Amino acid sequence: MREIIITSIKDEHILNQLNSCLEGKLTEEWGERILEFDNEIGKGTIRNIGFDWGVSLLDCNVTFHQNIKLIFRTTSVSPIEFIFISKGSFKYSEDDNEEYLDLEQYQNIIISPKRYAKKTFVFPKGRDLKVNFIRILRKDYLKKKNNNVTYLNELLLSVFNDEENSFPYTHGGSFSLKIEDQVKALDNVHDNGIIRSLSIEGRIYLILSLQLLEHHDFETNKSLPDALSRADIKKINTLSEYILDNISGHLSVEALAKESGLSPKKLQLGFKVLYSKTVNEYVRQLKLEISRDYLKNTDLSVSEIVYAIGIKSRSYFSKIFNDAYGILPTDYRKQLKSVGKIGIDR
Structure with a gap:
């Protein structure tokens, strides 16, 4: 040594x-x-x-x-x-x-x-x-x-x-x-x-x-529940990388549970404890963050971005984007073009 x-x-x-x-x-x-x-x-x-x-x-x-x-x-x-x-x-x-x-x-x-x-x-x-x-x-x-x-x-x-x-x-x-x-x-x-x-x-x-x-x-005894093992945590971390790599795919709780080898209940528990979000909330936030980067850094149309992040409805995408960031995606892109890059707090 x-x-x-x-x-x-x-x-x-x-x-x-x-x-x-x-x-x-x-x-x-x-x-x-x-x-x-x-x-x-x-x-x-x-x-x-x-x-x-x-x-x-x-x-x-x-x-x-x-x-x-x-x-x-x-x-x-x-x-x-x-x-x-x-x-x-x-x-x-x-x-x-x-x-x-x-x-x-x-x-x-x-x-x-x-x-x-x-x-x-x-x-x-x-x-x-x-x-x-x-x-x-x-x-x-x-x-x-x-x-x-x-x-x-x-x-x-x-x-x-x-x-x-x-x-x-x-x-x-x-x-x-x-x-x-x-x-x-x-x-x-x-x-x-x-x-x-x-x-x-x-x-x-x-x-x-x-x-x-x-x-x-x-x-204060509010630490990780006994129901989650270290192996479970590693599976959830690996799953978060899978979600990022497959953001346009089918990312339901059932599909992700099958991919990870965890039960849907344990999967939800893991995301709640580790990310303070449900699985669906985590996936939705990630989709929004990726869409924001597309709007900033690519010439993809809003419809193309919606497809790329696996959201079926453009109107639904506009709604959740506005709920999250206080601006419609089309207006966000217009502001980027008019004043350069603007910041949105995550």
């Missing part, structure tokens, strides 16, 4: 020390530092973006060719880390001992190791891994006006107020595809300059708020 030792909590130092071991290439643009590597150790991309008030993102999309043990050996107060795994899994130990915690795909994780502890992650070889670390330096964040940490539950508030890292904390919470959707949106920010920075920062705070909400629900 290859060991990588990190001796700093500062983002720029972490990436530099990772690069000295991974032997990749570091670039910087628009305030983002990106480490790319492809060699006998592994391949992938590690991205770091820092913001005000001690908030930063460390985004990893990697595959290692050998087992990697990443050890943080510092004397500084460690940040609180909000971790979400979109792909793969790995292990975590607060003090590099044999007691490892399994961190799994779609799981909401919060860690705050005790000061001087050797925070250790073990990444298995040959496994694709996509994971986000939202890191918060508590002293900096508490200086933020309207930080509102007093509204956190007592447990998490004590973690934020523990400025010396006197007490360790680990939360291995429920599984959420709602958070996964926002992580995908974060990865799909393709703007440049200030618009890109603001979009990424906004998405990070949205993901963070969802992780805090999951923590609250978990601690």
Whole structure:
């Protein structure tokens, strides 16, 4: 197993020390530092973006060719880390001992190791891994006006107020595809300059708020029902990709239940818990979002768009588009042409 030792909590130092071991290439643009590597150790991309008030993102999309043990050996107060795994899994130990915690795909994780502890992650070889670390330096964040940490539950508030890292904390919470959707949106920010920075920062705070909400629900026993297993969650995630790929097809609850191998009742439960929507509400929203993109980015007629998203009635499409966005699709396109692109909140 290859060991990588990190001796700093500062983002720029972490990436530099990772690069000295991974032997990749570091670039910087628009305030983002990106480490790319492809060699006998592994391949992938590690991205770091820092913001005000001690908030930063460390985004990893990697595959290692050998087992990697990443050890943080510092004397500084460690940040609180909000971790979400979109792909793969790995292990975590607060003090590099044999007691490892399994961190799994779609799981909401919060860690705050005790000061001087050797925070250790073990990444298995040959496994694709996509994971986000939202890191918060508590002293900096508490200086933020309207930080509102007093509204956190007592447990998490004590973690934020523990400025010396006197007490360790680990939360291995429920599984959420709602958070996964926002992580995908974060990865799909393709703007440049200030618009890109603001979009990424906004998405990070949205993901963070969802992780805090999951923590609250978990601690108040409002977490994932026992009727949904981890395998069920993965099936629903796969099904969401199927829906996107087959948006013009027959997407009834019965057809989707058959495709997923879940019962209609369990399928509805899964979408309600994970997306806060029924299956039909989820499909309808996705159709509307795709139609909006067609109106913006193609010359397809409204009738052609209606056909492409699998809606049989143009009048029905106009009605639900207007209900969702407060404007008819034909008027929306006219405004796009007259004043350039306009935004509609999802």
